[in-house]
Amino acid sequence: MSNLLEVSGVSVSFDGFKAINNLTFQIGSTEMRAVIGPNGAGKTTFMDILTGKTKPDEGHVYWGDKPVSLLSMSESQIARAGVGRKFQRPTVFEDQSVQENLMLALKNNRGPLAVLRFHPSRRDHEQVAKLADEIGLAKVMSRKAGELSHGQKQWLEIGMLLAQDPRLLLVDEPAAGMTPAEREHTTEILVEAAKTRAVVVVEHDMEFVRRLNCKVTVLHEGSVLAEGSLDHVTRNEKVIEVYLGR
Amino acid sequence: MVDITSAGAPTRKPFVMRYPSVAIFLAILSLFTICVTVLGEGFGIGVVSTSFIKTLGKTLCLCLAALAMDLVWGYTGILSLGHMAFFGIGGYAIGMWLMYARTEVIVRESLSAAALPPTPQEISDGIATQIFGVVGASEFPPVWALAHSLPLQMAAIVIVPGLLALVFGWLAFRSRVTGVYLSILTQAMTLALSLYLFQNDSGLRGNNGLSGLQNLPGLEAVPQSQISILFFWASALALGLGYLLCAWVVSGKFGSVMRAIRDDESRVRFLGYSVEAYKLFVFSFTAVICGIAGALYYPQAGIINPAEVAPIASIYLAVWVAIGGRGRLYGAVIGAAFVSLLSTWFTGGQAPDVSLGFFTIQWVDWWTILLGLSFVAVTLFAPKGIGGLIDRFTEHRSPERHGADLGPDAGALREKEALE
Amino acid sequence: MLFMIQRALLLLIILMAPTLVSAQSADAPIQLILQSHSEAIVKSSRKTIGPAIDALAQSGLPEAQVVLERWQAKEMWVNKESGLFVFAVKANGGLQTFDVSDNSETGIADKKTFKQLKPNSGIRSMIAAALVQFQLNDPIPENRQTALTAIERDAQPSHLIALRGSLEGEEDPAIRLRKTRLERLLTIRFDEDEAARISAIEGFDGDLSVEVRAALNPLIATEIQVGEVVPEGSIPVEVGSDELTESQAYSFLVENELAPATVSPQAVKETLIANIEGTAVAGIQVATLDDVAARETAYKLLAQQGLADPLVTNAQKAAEIEKHQFFRTYVGASLPVALAAQAALDNIETQVALNRTADLILDALSLGSIYFLAAIGLAITFGVMGVINMAHGEFIMMGAYTGYVVQLFIPDFTISILVAIPSAFLVTFSAGVAMERLVIRWLYHRPLETLLATFGVSIALQQLAKNIFGTQARPLTAPAWLDGSFVINDIVSISYIRIAIFVLALIFLALFLFVMNRTRMGLEVRAVTQNPRMAASMGINPDKINMLTFGFGSGIAGIAGVAIGLYAKVTSEMGSDYIVQSFMTVVVGGVGNIWGTLLGATMVGTLQKGIEWLNPSNTLAAQTYMILFIILFIQFRPRGIIALKGRAAEV
Structure with a gap:
């Protein structure tokens, strides 16, 4: 299986503090991966590097079938290349309707002139309707996102992520603040998504990770501590020390 | 606020029909134009004086500039303190041709009496001496190279502000200068431009500015009362078309991206939109609108000088939009018309003095203080501005934002629970 | 009546006497000199008097000084008959006369037999110049100093000899030093001996004073000349260079009558007009003469008919220029002297440039400290609290007006400044607190609306200030001890008021650092700005801290206003003159860091002075370019010189 993303030897430090230290990471083009680690392990910084928000001090990040470096690309270029990110805190455009939010995320030409002339086709409308159905927001399409509940906003954001149709999904704590039933549904969506694309889930909740049933990478102090199935890594002594020894 | 029907039926009604506020605005504007024409001296019964028609025409141009400001600030969240600079540049561009052509007529007339017919050089020297005598020069500076040609100067009205905005915007947005930093930077740009124009060797007559712009070359026979009406029509047409264009831009997906940038620009970036390109587009597009508005304004004002370009003018533009209600196009128009007409009334000495017994308030002196304080009051107590009043009469109600920011620095309707 | 007759008789007796008594020393050397120039002296014309004065001054006779002094005082008379000169004063209707050689009384004479010499002011000043050399040896040191000053102001070749003569006997070391220096300077200017001049020139190597440069500069004066060949020691000049354009070269030839004069377009036009016959000139219709080429064609036709001077074509001009050599020649002095002067001046120029740089740096520092003063309040409200206060400039203005009002009540400038500083702080502190409570508190985290x-x-x-104080500038006068400048040499100097502002800026920096890093309040301020919620839970009242911090920043702006008012004018618009630069200073330096503000102020000040130096006539241009530079600078360091990194920067 060829790798979609290859991170090698990446380090970044803020004012002398090494947030990421010689990190190496790969993921295949249709793979689900959970990233766990204690607070301050560098999970968020890792995602920041992948999405172009933070530039590393050293190391390489290669992307795609014909590998290109992500480091020379801007955030929007990386997003257009097919990296989608869901933030910890739901960030949807609260002044706009659910419909507009989804239409904004829907995969289409992102150039200003194309957007200026853009008129949604029947296909676009159908796709938005389908997505809304999937995330359970079909009835509130014309409501402003700001009027939705916290959980609904989480769903909307997942919907926007799917609308982007990315090749790599970066999901930061998707299940936070959800009811058990909703978690179930989220798991289904993610597992379904991982069949056609790569999905990286950052999560604290071990139960949720177990349900994803995938390979797990444990981060600690900015580098990979252990990798393998959940059972494998939870038996790892170093992991136990990091999680319990504090 | 334009209303986007959400059912998603791709049936296409005419644009104006889909957005009733646009239709209402255009109807009111046409009605107003007809009324003014009928009441004016030029073609009507002469109830309204020519100077007041000029004031109204100028106000329409200011409304157009305010529209542009609303697009860039109210919709995209860039508080530009430089758009009146673009307005001024438009004025200078048309002013150069007006002054050149008008002086050329005079010089040709005076030289026609000479024994030999004048050479092109003699005519050009004569014009230069006439125009630049006040700053002690008698040669055309390079910036006047195109002043003889109306089409080229007309092109300059669009190209110069657009290009300046493009270069400045590219520099500023590329380095991710946002929020108040960008405001200060645009203010600095405006200050630099006005200081430059204040110099005599800028080639634009220093602090004398360009004058006599109300005299249109070739139309000497037409009385000012008719010219003022013609300019009023042109201004109304420009405002109408500008409104239609702006409404079209903000109504579609482009408007959606603009508002998204205003509320959370980094999120827009992660959706794959090049935020810088959008900002640059909006910044330059609005600069061009301002340039056109300025080119219509100054022939009605008759004179332009560097003080018109000073940073304070751009801040007033923001004030109008804020008072009218940003994030809605008609708000900007209402704000600009209301405040600038009120300001003319107060500073023109027409407002009656208020006697407090021990002290008499003369509005010429106290109007600015009233404006400043009422501006503070609007910011604090009525962030939606005058437009907020209109919401009360329409069914459409945007969600109560509790005065939350419309800027990119703190997302709109921030979720309180998420912050805990 | 009787008295009058007595007087008349007495007079008669007296009048008879002098002719007898006047054993006039007609052959005294001084009298001989006077006699030899008698005609010029009596004629008393500025044009011809020179030799007479010189003869007296250079006679070496001690009595010459007295003669000159009394002549200057219009106390010298000439006997109409004998032509002899005497000193005389009017006395009792007659004339008390004195001998010119020893100033001895020679009796009373009839006024009518003498004619008073009345030198006009021009001649009197020439006499004064001649007198200087005598004053150089005056026993009173002050008079010698005065004489030296007079020479410095208007030196004459004769002074050189006098100065040399007076050097020997000079005992006062300070005056001797001054005389020596002046003698060297005069040697450069007037000495006939080239070797002496050159050695004097070399003696001033590296001297920065204005008078040395003034003495040397005329020596290296050059002039463009024209000839067949370039003489030795002259520098050839290329025609067509900036130094000498082709048209300049040709008009130079015309001036020297080496080439025929050109016919200007104006002259062409006038000639054509003069030769209009009916509707045509030389057979060409007048109506077609609306461009230069047509006019020249017509003119050439006239020239062929002999009705006008021939037109000089460009080819002819070029040929004429080609025939001649243009060169620069030293005209101020002979070649060796000029070269020595040039070498010395070059050397001095290097020194001058170094010192100018030092002076420029001082200027830049003082401008920087003004910007720092204006910006430090902003560094607190904007940098630390993140509140953008566009009224900051108006707080500066309020401070300055407070100073002005205090001076209205306290006439003593020293005391009034000492009172004004705390009052300005109080006034603007209160204004700041009021504004924070009434406006800003409701707008935290909404920076654009705060703006x-x-x-x-x-x-x-x-x-409001305009309504109260009017539009004209109000004075804020500095105490007398701040007048004047601290002078290091002729180039480097700085006014005390700027030093005071510089010191004040340093004090503010220290105060800021002390308050923020060493006091409870500073700790609480930092706590509140970093995490208000956490600070509140630890018993700090964020409202109070915000209010006090804002007040503190505004108060400092008030004090800055007093300082700026001393240096610049106090008007209602003075705040807006500084607001953009102040924000620039804070932004360029890096928000949230006082050292950054310091660096930013220094950079902005240096930049502005540097650009002004490049283009001294135009301070507006300097400001324009400075702002453009800052806009570009922000491209490369968007977060300022001292930038916060990592997550802290994103707050």
Whole structure:
């Protein structure tokens, strides 16, 4: 299986503090991966590097079938290349309707002139309707996102992520603040998504990770501590020390 | 606020029909134009004086500039303190041709009496001496190279502000200068431009500015009362078309991206939109609108000088939009018309003095203080501005934002629970 | 009546006497000199008097000084018959005369037999110049100093000899030093001996004073000349260079009558007009003469008919220029002297450039400290609290007006400044607190709205000041001990007021650092700005801290206003002159860091002075280019010189 993303030897430090230290990471083009680690392990910084928000001090990040470096690309270029990110805190455009939010995320030409002339086709409308159905927001399409509940906003954001149709999904704590039933549904969506694309889930909740049933990478102090199935890594002594020894 | 029907039926009604506020605005504007024409001296019964028609025409141009400001600030969240600079540049561009052509007529007339017919050089020297005598020069500076040609100067009205905005915007947005930093930077740009124009060797007559712009070359026979009406029509047409264009831009997906940038620009970036390109587009597009508005304004004002370009003018533009209600196009128009007409009334000495017994308030002196304080009051107590009043009469109600920011620095309707 | 007759008789007796008594020393050397120039002296014309004065001054006779002094005082008379000169004063209707050689009394004479010499002011000043050399040896040191000053002001070749003569006997070391220096300077200017001049020139190597440069500069004066060949020691000049354009070269030839004069377009036009016959000139219709080429064709036809001077074509001009050599020649002095002067001046120029740089740096520092003063309040409100206050400039203005009002009540400038500083702080502190409570507190985390609301306050305050104090500038006078400058040499100097502002800036820096890093309040301020919620839970009242911090920043702006008012004018618009630069200073330096503000102020000040130096005539241009530079600078360091990194920067 060829790798979609290859991170090698990446380090970044803020004012002398090494947030990421010689990190190496790969993921295949249709793979689900959970990233766990204690607070301050560098999970968020890792995602920041992948999405172009933070530039590393050293190391390489290669992307795609014909590998290109992500480091020379801007955030929007990386997003257009097919990296989608869901933030910890739901960030949807609260002044706009659910419909507009989804239409904004829907995969289409992102150039200003194309957007200026853009008129949604029947296909676009159908796709938005389908997505809304999937995330359970079909009835509130014309409501402003700001009027939705916290959980609904989480769903909307997942919907926007799917609308982007990315090749790599970066999901930061998707299940936070959800009811058990909703978690179930989220798991289904993610597992379904991982069949056609790569999905990286950052999560604290071990139960949720177990349900994803995938390979797990444990981060600690900015580098990979252990990798393998959940059972494998939870038996790892170093992991136990990091999680319990504090 | 334009209303986007959400059912998603791709049936296409005419644009104006889909957005009733646009239709209402255009109807009111046409009605107003007809009324003014009928009441004016030029073609009507002469109830309204020519100077007041000029004031109204100028106000329409200011409304157009305010529209542009609303697009860039109210919709995209860039508080530009430089758009009146673009307005001024438009004025200078048309002013150069007006002054050149008008002086050329005079010089040709005076030289026609000479024994030999004048050479092109003699005519050009004569014009230069006439125009630049006040700053002690008698040669055309390079910036006047195109002043003889109306089409080229007309092109300059669009190209110069657009290009300046493009270069400045590219520099500023590329380095991710946002929020108040960008405001200060645009203010600095405006200050630099006005200081430059204040110099005599800028080639634009220093602090004398360009004058006599109300005299249109070739139309000497037409009385000012008719010219003022013609300019009023042109201004109304420009405002109408500008409104239609702006409404079209903000109504579609482009408007959606603009508002998204205003509320959370980094999120827009992660959706794959090049935020810088959008900002640059909006910044330059609005600069061009301002340039056109300025080119219509100054022939009605008759004179332009560097003080018109000073940073304070751009801040007033923001004030109008804020008072009218940003994030809605008609708000900007209402704000600009209301405040600038009120300001003319107060500073023109027409407002009656208020006697407090021990002290008499003369509005010429106290109007600015009233404006400043009422501006503070609007910011604090009525962030939606005058437009907020209109919401009360329409069914459409945007969600109560509790005065939350419309800027990119703190997302709109921030979720309180998420912050805990 | 009787008395009158007595007087008349007495007079008669007296009048008879002098002719007898006057054993006039007609052959005294001084009298001989006077006699030899008698005609010129009596004629008393500025044009011809020179030799007479010189003869007296250079006679070496001690009595010459007295003669000159009394002549200058219009106390010298000439006997109409004998032509002899005497000193005389009017006395009792007659004339008390004295001998010119020893100033001895020679009796009373009839006024009518003498004619008073009345030198006009021009001649009197020439006499004064001649007198200088005598004053150089005056026993009173002050008079010698005065004489030296007079020579410095208007030196004559004769002074050189006198100065050399007086050097020997000079005992006062300070005056001797001054005389020696002046003698060297005069040697450069007037000595006939080239070797002496050159050695004097070399003696001043590296001297920065203005008078040395003034003495040397005329020596290296050059002039463009024209000839067949370039003489030795002259520098050839290329025609067509900036130094000498082709048209300049040709008009130079015309001036020297080496080439025929050109016919100007104006002259062409006039000649054509003069030769109009009916509707044509030389057979060409007047109506077609609307461009230069047509006019020249017509003119050439006239020239062929002999009705006009021939037109000089460009080819002819070029040929004429080609025939001649243009060169620069030293005209101020002979070649060796000029070269020595050039070498010395070059050397001095290097020194001058170094010192100018030092002076420029001082200027830049003082401008920087003004910007720092203006910006430090902003560094607190904007940098630390993140509140953008567009009315900051108006707080500076309020401080300055407070100073002005205090001076209205306290006439003593020293005391009034000492009172004004704390009062300005109090006034602006209160204004700041009021504004924070009434406006800003409601707008935290909404920076764009804060910007606009404080702008509203700003225009209101500005207009209020205009209504109260009027539009004209008000004075804020510095105490007398701040007048004048600290002078290091002729180039480097700095006014005390700027030093005071510099010191004040340093004091503010120290105060800021002390308050923020060493006091409870500073700790609480930092706590509140970093995490208000956490600070509140630890018993700090964020409201109070915000209010006090804002007040503190505004108060400092008030004090800055007093300082700036001393240096610049106090007007209602003075705040807006500084607001953009102040924000620039804070932004360029890096928000949230006082050292950054310091660096930013220094950079902005240096930049502005540097650009002004490049283009000294135009301070507006300097400001324009400085702002453009800052806009570009922000491209490369968007977060300023001292930038916060990592997550802290994103707050």
